[in-house]
Amino acid sequence: MTSLAEENYLKAIYKLHERTGTMVTTSALAETLKVSAASVTDFIKKIAAKKLVSYEKSKGVKLTEKGRLIAVSIIRKHRLWEVWLVKKLAFKWDEVHEIAEQLEHVISDELIDHLNKHLGFPTTDPHGDAIPDAKGQFAKTNSKPMLECAEGDRVKFIGVAEHSNSFLQYLTKSNVNLGDEMLIESIEEFDNTFSVKINKKENKIFSKDVVKNLLVAVVR
Amino acid sequence: MTSLAEENYLKAIYKLHERTGTMVTTSALAETLKVSAASVTDFIKKIAAKKLVSYEKSKGVKLTEKGRLIAVSIIRKHRLWEVWLVKKLAFKWDEVHEIAEQLEHVISDELIDHLNKHLGFPTTDPHGDAIPDAKGQFAKTNSKPMLECAEGDRVKFIGVAEHSNSFLQYLTKSNVNLGDEMLIESIEEFDNTFSVKINKKENKIFSKDVVKNLLVAVVR
DNA sequence: ATATGGAATTAGGCTTACCTAATTTATTTT
């Protein structure tokens, strides 16, 4: 018996913890869920009573293993639906989030199994994020922000650290796509502007704001 | 702004009206929605205030055009999802109802358009029910229960009047499938048992309870 | 060690969609 609200709280706690690595604060949750801090305090007490989170008054919350499994199953569903929307329904990668936010709450393990099979058991979503398996395990990846690369590195673009429509649309418009191979030709030390050769053809200039959000894997 | 509960009430009213042809009673709604009659009276007043139904106290409700359009759009989504579940995900026709009951409430016109296209613009669902178009129009069909046929009629099995799992599973088990051609060889006058030749090969005996739920179109 | 500003909690309320019990209305049966 997991309500819609519960699923959204657990998912938000998971994602905030992923970003910060610390306990999740009431105000951060209120901000992401667009509800008042008072509502968050209220709700947290309820899910703490159900042992989905551990709660330290005035300090914040952390998912229990039970809560984590629910959160991850929602994320799994969300990402599988995103793959479907892009691969089968021809949506763009910047159009799928809101729809997947609804689809992720549909309850049927058989549905998810069939969908997973229909998609050929994908391991990443259209933004390069890993899809956890049915047991809640993530394959670990060796990606890092391009910002951490050095001149001369040859890398593959495998994910984004920022999922806003404006960033995704900037990449689409610039014809930068997941899977592209990139050679970092030079880095301007002053402002971290990167000069990159893409797929051995085009040259592109990326600002620091861009390279810190491009996740890459070093090739060779 | 149509809530989940509203969508379910409107759909239930639509379906009950379709079966009975009359105003829909409080008790019939309570029965199908599995809520108390008092809750129904309550809710009906709210949707009547929104002009989704016309309500005559103690007599029942009828959908307004506004309410009908919402109900039909839910039915459209439900049936498109059922097609997807059967055609693309390989579910059986008796496994899709509950899942489609959840998917039908996902809100995105673009999603439905893309899904419709992905499915090749189907006009009927896996049970032979017509899928209304985006404007809420149904193509009219000329189907009738096999019970109304005469000896010697050659017909095509195009739908079911009863959607229970037990009936659907009976048909599957008997290897009777949508699209089968059937020749009515004889009818036992006493109890309306039909002897039918299917696809010019197998002979089958159908009880009255079966033939009244097989919807067919006369061929030629 | 204390004051202060921001974060969190408590108190008290609201709305939605449900409930049971009591009452009223409508339909049958006698």
Next chain:
DNA sequence: AAAATAAATTAGGTAAGCCTAATTCCATAT
């Protein structure tokens, strides 16, 4: 037509998930 029965409505109440306003807690600066 009156009585009995069935259906519908009203009255009063609950839980979930939200709100604002008031209060308390906590970290930091003085």
